[in-house]
Amino acid sequence: MTNSKRKSSSNGNIADPASASVPEKKIKGVKEEKEDLSNAAVVVEVPASNDRDSPVRISGRKTEKKEEKTKTIGSAEIAKGTEPPKEFIQAKRHFTEALVDGRVHFKLGDDGYVQAGEGEDSYICRVVEMFEGLDGESYFCAQWFYRAKDTVIQACSNLIDDKRVFLSEIKDDNPLDCLIEKLKIVRVPLDAEVGTKRSMLSNGNYYYDMSYLVPFSTFQNLPPDNEVDGNESDSTISSESDSNVAVAKVMKIKDDKRSVMRMLDLYSGCGAMSTGLCLGANIANVNLVTRWAVDLNTYACESLKLNHPETEVRNESAEDFLLLLKEWEKLCQSFSLVGGGDPMSVEKDETENEEDDGVDDNGVGLDEEIFEVEKVLSICYGDPKEIKKRGLYLKIRWKNYGPEEDTWEPIDGLGDCQDKIKQFVVEGFSSKILPLPGDVDVICGGPPCQGISGFNRFRNKESPLDDEKNKQLVVYMDIVEYLKPRFALMENVVDIVKFAKGFLGRYALGRLVSMNYQARVGLMTAGSYGLPQFRMRMFMWGARPSEKLPQYPLPTHNVVTRGVSPVEFDSNAVIHDDIKGAELEKELYIGDAISDLPPVSNDEERDKIPYGDTPKTEFQKFIRLKKKDMPGFVGIDSSDHLLYDHQPYKLNEDDYQRSCQIPKRKGACFRDLKGVRVRDDNRVEWDPDVERVYLPSGKPLVPDYAMSFVEGRSTKPFARLWWDEIVPTVVTRAEPHNQAILHPLQDRVLTIRENARLQGFPDYYKLLGPIKERYMQVGNAVAVPVARALGYSLAMSCKGTATEGAVFILPKKFPNL
Known part of the structure; x- marks a missing residue:
C-alpha cells in the first residue's frame, strides 16, 4: 500500500521507499500453512483482543483494488506539515511472525531490506505490523529509515557516516513479499563520536540516533524508547546523553530566569540579527547578550560597538x-x-635570553636602546x-x-x-575577551556566499564549494564545530537552497547533522512579521542533543509571499497551512513606516535632527520608542532621542534634475519623461515626433541605459515608490538607475533612516561611517522583526516551554505583550 511515500531523491525531496514496480512473487505457504499452527515459524495469529490496530483495520475503510496495492509501489508528495494520507487496507487477521519466500523468518519489530527498483539500494524499514487483508493477500506495515542520501542532504551525504540511518515517522502498507532479508539497526546515543557509535553496532548493520521529518527538513532527537514501534529490547543502547534525557539541563534556566546566555555574532554587520534575537529572547525573560561579534567591515563594527558597548567587537576575517x-x-x-x-x-x-652575550648577530651591542x-x-x-x-x-x-x-x-x-x-x-x-569551547550558548550569523549571486556570471554550478566566494560557509561551520554552542542560527539568501540544486544548503545541513546537531530549515518573509518588505531569507536552526530544537514563528501579518519557494525545498516556507483561518494583522505599507519623517533635501548634511511631527501609525509609535521603553531591551539608555541617519545619498546634478521631472504619483518613472514612448508590448522606444531633451550639462534627460534596461521592459529606472506599496527588498546601493528608490513626494532617494525603518531597525539604532557604507549596513542586515521573533522562539526552547512541531504561533500583538 502506498498511502505515505518517500519523495523521489531525484527531485531534491525524499526517496520513495518503494518507488519501483514490484514483480509478482509467490508467498510460499502463508495461506496453506497458516492453518497448520504446529508450524509456528510460518504464521502466528494475533488474538483480536490483544491487537490495538485490528479494530482500525476492520473499521470498514474502503479497500483499494488489489492491482493498485500489490503491483506497484508508487510515489506521492507529502503536503507540508501534514501527515501522509491514511489509506488502510482492511485486515482479516493479524500475525506476530511470518515466513517470507519460505526462507526468511520475520517477527514484529524486526528490521529488514525492502525490494527497490533495478539498480537501486534496497530500502530499509522496521516491521511494525503484519496482517492478512480481506483480499486474502498478506501485508506488512513498514516504518521507514532513511539513508543520508535519501534525505534532503542528498549530494552531501558523504558528510554522514554510511552506517548511520535516520528514523522517519512515515509508515505504510506493502505486500509481504517485498521483504527481502532481515538486518539489525541499533539505536545509539546522539551525542557520541562516530567511532563510539560504530563500536556499539556489534553485529548490527546500521545505527540510528535521530529522526528525520520531511517538513522543514528536520533532523531531531528520537522519541523516548517506548514511543518507537517495534521490539527494541535487543537493539537499543541506553545513555544519559541520548535523545531528550537531559531535560534537566534544558529546564534549569527556569530556576534562574535571568541567567545570562552568551551569543557570538559572526559576519555581524552592524548587528541587526543579534539585536533582534536579544530583544526577542528578553521579551520571553531569557537574558541573551551578544558577548562577541566578528565582521570584516570596519564601519559596521563601529556601528555595532556604538549600539552594543557590552560586546567584544572584532574587526577581522572569520578565518583569522x-x-x-x-x-x-x-x-x-x-x-x-x-x-x-x-x-x-x-x-x-626567556632561557635563551639569559645566556645572551649582549651582542647581536652583527656584533652591535643590544643595550644601545631597549x-x-x-x-x-x-x-x-x-x-x-x-x-x-x-x-x-x-x-x-x-x-x-x-x-x-x-x-x-x-x-x-x-x-x-x-x-x-x-x-x-x-x-x-x-x-572572556575570547570564547573557548563551551563558552558560547548561541552562534548566529549569515556567511556571505557571493559565488551564488545572480550578478555573478561565473558561478560554479558543478562544484560550488570550490569557489572561494562560497568558502565562508565552510568557515562558519568550522567555528560551530570548534566552539560547540548550544544553539546555532544561520541566515542566508534563498539562493543557498536554489543554486546548483540547493547544494550549499544541503552542505550546511549535512555539516550540522554530522556534528550531531539537531537541525531544520525554514524560509521566512520579512513582511509577514510587520514590515513593508517582501524579502525572503533562509534560516537554519541547529541545537545540541541536550536542547530542544527551536521552532519557526508563524507569520503575524497578512503579506502574500512573493514568488515561489525553491522546488528543492518546497516544504520549508514558514506559512500558515490555513491562511483564511489564521488571525493575522493587516499588512504594512511604505506609508505606515516612513510617512512621519520630516522632509529633507537631496543635499541634507545633518546627521541628527528633531522629529518635528508626531507618529501617525502604530508602527511609527513603536519604532520611535526610546531604548529603555523598547520591549526586550536590557542595558543603559544614553540616547538623546533625536532622529539619526535621516540623510539621503546625494544624487549628482544630472540625476537630481531627472528626479525632479518624475511626476509625484504612483507608478511614475523615466517612462513619464519627455521623448519616451511605450509600445503595445510594454517596451519603450524613442518618440520620433519629439526632439531629444538635454540637461544643462549636455547629458540627455533620458539616459540610454534606462531605455535598454531589461530590453526596454523595465519600469524601475528613476521610479518613485508610493505610500501604499511594499518594497521587494531593501537595497544596499541607493542609486535610482535600475531600481525604484525615489521618495514618493520628495526629489531624492530614500534616506538611510527610511531604509532602516523598512528593515525594522529602532530609530535609536545609530549607524556610523560614510553614507554609502551606512546604506550597505542596512541593506545587508537581517530584518529586525524576523530576528526578534526567532529570538522569542529560542527563548522558548531554552526554557523548555516550546511545543512540539516545527512551527508555533506568537502571542497576540507580539512584541507588544
Missing part, C-alpha cells in the same frame, strides 16, 4: 578569528587556565604589520611611550616578557 581562537586556547592551557596543552613556548626564549613592554593591550591572528608574515600578534604599549606608539608584535619575539603576557591572558580569560 577561528585561528585566533585555537591559539587562545593554547595560551590558556599553557598558563594552566584550562586543561591540556604544554607550557608556553616563550619560556625557551624597549620595555609596559602592557599587552590586545591579541589577533593575521598580518597586522602588513609585512606578509601571518601569525599570532600582541598589541604592545611600550613603557615611556604614548598610545600613538603602540605596535603589533609577533608573540614569538616577546620571549622576555612572559609575565606581561601571562597577566594579559589571565585577565582576558577571566573577562
Whole structure:
C-alpha cells in the first residue's frame, strides 16, 4: 500500500521507499500453512483482543483494488506539515511472525531490506505490523529509515557516516513479499563520536540516533524508547546523553530566569540579527547578550560597538578569528587556565635570553636602546604589520611611550616578557575577551556566499564549494564545530537552497547533522512579521542533543509571499497551512513606516535632527520608542532621542534634475519623461515626433541605459515608490538607475533612516561611517522583526516551554505583550 511515500531523491525531496514496480512473487505457504499452527515459524495469529490496530483495520475503510496495492509501489508528495494520507487496507487477521519466500523468518519489530527498483539500494524499514487483508493477500506495515542520501542532504551525504540511518515517522502498507532479508539497526546515543557509535553496532548493520521529518527538513532527537514501534529490547543502547534525557539541563534556566546566555555574532554587520534575537529572547525573560561579534567591515563594527558597548567587537576575517581562537586556547592551557596543552613556548626564549652575550648577530651591542613592554593591550591572528608574515600578534604599549606608539608584535619575539603576557591572558580569560569551547550558548550569523549571486556570471554550478566566494560557509561551520554552542542560527539568501540544486544548503545541513546537531530549515518573509518588505531569507536552526530544537514563528501579518519557494525545498516556507483561518494583522505599507519623517533635501548634511511631527501609525509609535521603553531591551539608555541617519545619498546634478521631472504619483518613472514612448508590448522606444531633451550639462534627460534596461521592459529606472506599496527588498546601493528608490513626494532617494525603518531597525539604532557604507549596513542586515521573533522562539526552547512541531504561533500583538 502506498498511502505515505518517500519523495523521489531525484527531485531534491525524499526517496520513495518503494518507488519501483514490484514483480509478482509467490508467498510460499502463508495461506496453506497458516492453518497448520504446529508450524509456528510460518504464521502466528494475533488474538483480536490483544491487537490495538485490528479494530482500525476492520473499521470498514474502503479497500483499494488489489492491482493498485500489490503491483506497484508508487510515489506521492507529502503536503507540508501534514501527515501522509491514511489509506488502510482492511485486515482479516493479524500475525506476530511470518515466513517470507519460505526462507526468511520475520517477527514484529524486526528490521529488514525492502525490494527497490533495478539498480537501486534496497530500502530499509522496521516491521511494525503484519496482517492478512480481506483480499486474502498478506501485508506488512513498514516504518521507514532513511539513508543520508535519501534525505534532503542528498549530494552531501558523504558528510554522514554510511552506517548511520535516520528514523522517519512515515509508515505504510506493502505486500509481504517485498521483504527481502532481515538486518539489525541499533539505536545509539546522539551525542557520541562516530567511532563510539560504530563500536556499539556489534553485529548490527546500521545505527540510528535521530529522526528525520520531511517538513522543514528536520533532523531531531528520537522519541523516548517506548514511543518507537517495534521490539527494541535487543537493539537499543541506553545513555544519559541520548535523545531528550537531559531535560534537566534544558529546564534549569527556569530556576534562574535571568541567567545570562552568551551569543557570538559572526559576519555581524552592524548587528541587526543579534539585536533582534536579544530583544526577542528578553521579551520571553531569557537574558541573551551578544558577548562577541566578528565582521570584516570596519564601519559596521563601529556601528555595532556604538549600539552594543557590552560586546567584544572584532574587526577581522572569520578565518583569522577561528585561528585566533585555537591559539587562545593554547595560551590558556599553557598558563594552566584550562586543561591540556604544554607550557608556553616563550619560556625557551626567556632561557635563551639569559645566556645572551649582549651582542647581536652583527656584533652591535643590544643595550644601545631597549624597549620595555609596559602592557599587552590586545591579541589577533593575521598580518597586522602588513609585512606578509601571518601569525599570532600582541598589541604592545611600550613603557615611556604614548598610545600613538603602540605596535603589533609577533608573540614569538616577546620571549622576555612572559609575565606581561601571562597577566594579559589571565585577565582576558577571566573577562572572556575570547570564547573557548563551551563558552558560547548561541552562534548566529549569515556567511556571505557571493559565488551564488545572480550578478555573478561565473558561478560554479558543478562544484560550488570550490569557489572561494562560497568558502565562508565552510568557515562558519568550522567555528560551530570548534566552539560547540548550544544553539546555532544561520541566515542566508534563498539562493543557498536554489543554486546548483540547493547544494550549499544541503552542505550546511549535512555539516550540522554530522556534528550531531539537531537541525531544520525554514524560509521566512520579512513582511509577514510587520514590515513593508517582501524579502525572503533562509534560516537554519541547529541545537545540541541536550536542547530542544527551536521552532519557526508563524507569520503575524497578512503579506502574500512573493514568488515561489525553491522546488528543492518546497516544504520549508514558514506559512500558515490555513491562511483564511489564521488571525493575522493587516499588512504594512511604505506609508505606515516612513510617512512621519520630516522632509529633507537631496543635499541634507545633518546627521541628527528633531522629529518635528508626531507618529501617525502604530508602527511609527513603536519604532520611535526610546531604548529603555523598547520591549526586550536590557542595558543603559544614553540616547538623546533625536532622529539619526535621516540623510539621503546625494544624487549628482544630472540625476537630481531627472528626479525632479518624475511626476509625484504612483507608478511614475523615466517612462513619464519627455521623448519616451511605450509600445503595445510594454517596451519603450524613442518618440520620433519629439526632439531629444538635454540637461544643462549636455547629458540627455533620458539616459540610454534606462531605455535598454531589461530590453526596454523595465519600469524601475528613476521610479518613485508610493505610500501604499511594499518594497521587494531593501537595497544596499541607493542609486535610482535600475531600481525604484525615489521618495514618493520628495526629489531624492530614500534616506538611510527610511531604509532602516523598512528593515525594522529602532530609530535609536545609530549607524556610523560614510553614507554609502551606512546604506550597505542596512541593506545587508537581517530584518529586525524576523530576528526578534526567532529570538522569542529560542527563548522558548531554552526554557523548555516550546511545543512540539516545527512551527508555533506568537502571542497576540507580539512584541507588544
